[in-house]
Amino acid sequence: MDKLLGIEKWQRIDNCVVKKILSFIGNKKTYQDILDTMEHVKICTKTISNIMKNAKIDKEYYLNKTDKKIKIPHTLYIQIDGTYLKMWNEKKTGKKKIKKHSIFSTVYTGFDETKSTEKRPVIANKLGVIELDNIPEYIKKNSKLTNFVNKLLTLITSYYDINDNIEFMVLGDGAPWIKNMAKFIQEYFPKNKVHYTIDKFHLTSRFK
Structure with a gap:
């Protein structure tokens, strides 16, 4: 078993x-x-x-896997964020405090009108990909994020029905490496329109 x-x-x-x-x-x-x-x-x-x-960065963490290609009404939303997690790393030589960097992306097709309420909107056809590492150099150097990009593009092409009329909306907190994700997606899907904007959570928090 x-x-x-x-x-x-x-x-x-x-x-x-x-x-x-x-x-x-x-x-x-x-x-x-x-x-x-x-x-x-x-x-x-x-x-x-x-x-x-x-958790290993060479392992793919896909959330909510599906066997069917998901239809996209108009826009595929790609929300990306990164965070540092502080934790203790216990070894024979002693206990050491480390930072674990995590990158998360949630991909969805909009809101589910049948499940959403006025107070609680529910996003539709949500899938996700996760990558974890110890403060990766590619974040510091703002390079092409090869591992994460490959995982994200594999998820999109494997589980969503993409055609030339589909538009992509990349959402993030304004960090340069997330903005660059829109460029990488545009390179991969040259016939599609790709947009970038700050997500609602980070936008409203700037005015609080």
Whole structure:
């Protein structure tokens, strides 16, 4: 059964739980928020920290996988953000505080009108990709983000039905490396219109 579920011999947490925790981190939930939400799973802060430390950048983390190509009404929205997570790295030589850099992207086709309410909008056809690393040099040097770009483009081409009439909207916090993502997507889809804008959360926070 473990082999069927893709669980290693030493692993004590189901992969679905790991992905759920990673998605919470992507939504900027604190460790305590995650513990409160997943109380039934019986995990602790050290468990969450270990999941983050053991995540590898050469492994693809796709959230909400689907076997069918998703139809896009008009625009494919690509929300991108990055964050640093502080944690303790325990080794034989001692305990050291490290920073773990995480990049998250949520891709969706707009809002689900059947599920959305006036107070709680629900985004439609949401998929996601995650990359984790220890303060990667490509962020510091603002280079082409090769690993992350490849994962994101693979997700888009594998799961969404793209044609020349589809437009892309890249949303971020204004960071130069996120702005450059729009350029990379335009290079990959030269016949499509690609836009960039600051997302609602970061835009409104600038005026508070």
